[in-house]
Amino acid sequence: MTSNLPYGVPEVIFEQKDIAQAYAKKILSPAMLRNNVEAQEQIANGSVSRDFLRGVSGLAFYNSHTAPSEESSPIAFERNFNPMLQHDSAYFNAVSKMLSCVERNQGADESQQETVCKKEMKDVRMAAFKNELLYHNMNKRFYMDLIQVKRNEAPI
Numbered sequence: 001m002t003s004n005l006p007y008g009v010p011e012v013i014f015e016q017k018d019i020a021q022a023y024a025k026k027i028l029s030p031a032m033l034r035n036n037v038e039a040q041e042q043i044a045n046g047s048v049s050r051d052f053l054r055g056v057s058g059l060a061f062y063n064s065h066t067a068p069s070e071e072s073s074p075i076a077f078e079r080n081f082n083p084m085l086q087h088d089s090a091y092f093n094a095v096s097k098m099l100s101c102v103e104r105n106q107g108a109d110e111s112q113q114e115t116v117c118k119k120e121m122k123d124v125r126m127a128a129f130k131n132e133l134l135y136h137n138m139n140k141r142f143y144m145d146l147i148q149v150k151r152n153e154a155p156i
Contacts, residue, residue, distance in 0.1 A: 009048075009049075009052055010039065010042045010043070010048045010052070010061065011047070012036065012038050012042055016036065016038065016039075018032070019033070019036060028060040029060060030060050030063040030064035031064075032060075033061060034066075039061070039064070040064075043061060043064070043065045044065075044067075048061055053065070054141065054142075055142075059142075063082060064082075066078060066079060066082065066083075067083050075099055075103065076099065076103065077095065077096040077099050081096075088140065088141050089132065089140070090127050090132045091124070091128065091132040093127075094120070094124045094126075094127045095124055097123065098120035098121055098124050101116070101117040101120045105117060
């Protein structure tokens with residue numbers, strides 16, 4: 001265990017050589033963290049602070065975090081994405097609604113399969129066409145926090 005760590009910074013950054021090198025080179029990816037058991041445990045048990053996750057340096061940790069519950073289905077949003085993404089991005093909000101529609105209507109007849117979640121699928125496509133997948137639209141919360149800090153306002 002590493003001592004003298006800033007509050008909320010994950011210990012796995014300093015304890016795992018490959019993660020430490022990737023973090024220092026700024027090439028740490030969510031895939032690396034998802035494959036690391038210790039990193040997932042630290043994110044799940046709350047030892048990574050919300051402030052670190054909301055900051056730019058915690059972006060890989062934020063994107064790698066998933067929160068599946070035992071009763072969630074294999075295609076549930078929280079099993080594949082960070083549950084907070086649906087609040088941070090219009091695109092992921094549309095994806096969440098589409099996945100929940102698919103879950104609700106999984107036993108639909110073959111004749112209804114094309115029309116059941118048509119509106120939700122259209123919303124996902126439209127969010128992509130409205131440039132909701134651009135970097136500044138996906139990371140609005142980082143920009144909002146940055147603007148608040150520059151204005152000497154306290155972030156929420």
